[in-house]
Each structure stands twice: as C-alpha cells, then as structure tokens.
Amino acid sequence: MKIFPLNDISVYPYEERAKNVFFEAEKFKTRMIQLEPGGKLPDCQMKSHVIFYVISGEANVEVNGEKAVLKQGDCLISEPGDFSLKSENGVRILGIQIK
Structure with missing residues (x-):
C-alpha cells in the first residue's frame, strides 16, 4: 500500500511532464497536472483511457469534440482520443493513464 499527499506533490511545467509521474505500474501511471491561470496543455492524441480527478480549481476540457467544464471534486473518465x-x-488535477 502507498499513500500520496496529492496537495504536496511538486508539479513541473509541460516541457518536463515526465517528472510529474509519481507512480507507475504495469497497467497504469499516475501524474499531477497543474495549469496556472490562463494556462493550457497542447492538444494531444491519447491512445488509452484516461481518468482526471480535479483536486482544486476549474478547467475546460474537450475530448473528441465534446466539451465540458471540470470543477473541484469532478472525475472525468474518457476513452482514447483527441484531448485539449x-x-x-x-487547476490541479490527478491524471491516471490506463496502459
């Protein structure tokens, strides 16, 4: 068993996103995602299912053309596809990528 204090985990900029992975197993990996006000992640193609849990803040997400607003406490579970x-x-998000 491992317990992670999500609010205390350091988050690095997108260019150093590999450092944001704080746990990886055979079938999934977990990372912290943090955007400053006005921030965004580059559009990307996810090849696996993704789970986002919003720890704090709010974000606009688009998956395969479907738009939504994620707020603190929301959990998004998405199929593979185009993300923005x-x-x-x-916003501060726990991201879980299923391999």
Whole structure:
C-alpha cells in the first residue's frame, strides 16, 4: 500500500511532464497536472483511457469534440482520443493513464 499527499506533490511545467509521474505500474501511471491561470496543455492524441480527478480549481476540457467544464471534486473518465485542456483561473488535477 502507498499513500500520496496529492496537495504536496511538486508539479513541473509541460516541457518536463515526465517528472510529474509519481507512480507507475504495469497497467497504469499516475501524474499531477497543474495549469496556472490562463494556462493550457497542447492538444494531444491519447491512445488509452484516461481518468482526471480535479483536486482544486476549474478547467475546460474537450475530448473528441465534446466539451465540458471540470470543477473541484469532478472525475472525468474518457476513452482514447483527441484531448485539449485549459484553465482560466488555474487547476490541479490527478491524471491516471490506463496502459
């Protein structure tokens, strides 16, 4: 068993995103995602299922053309596809990628 204090985990910029992975197993990996106010992640193609849990803040997400607003406490479970993520006021997200 492992317990991770999600609010205390350091988060690095997108260019160093590999450092944001704090646990990896055979079938999944977990990472912290943090966007500052006005921040966004480059559009990307995810080849696996993804789970996002919003720890704090709010973000606009688009998956395969479907748009939604994620707020603190929300959990998004998505099939593989085209992703975009941006935040007007900042957001901290736990991301779980299923391999």
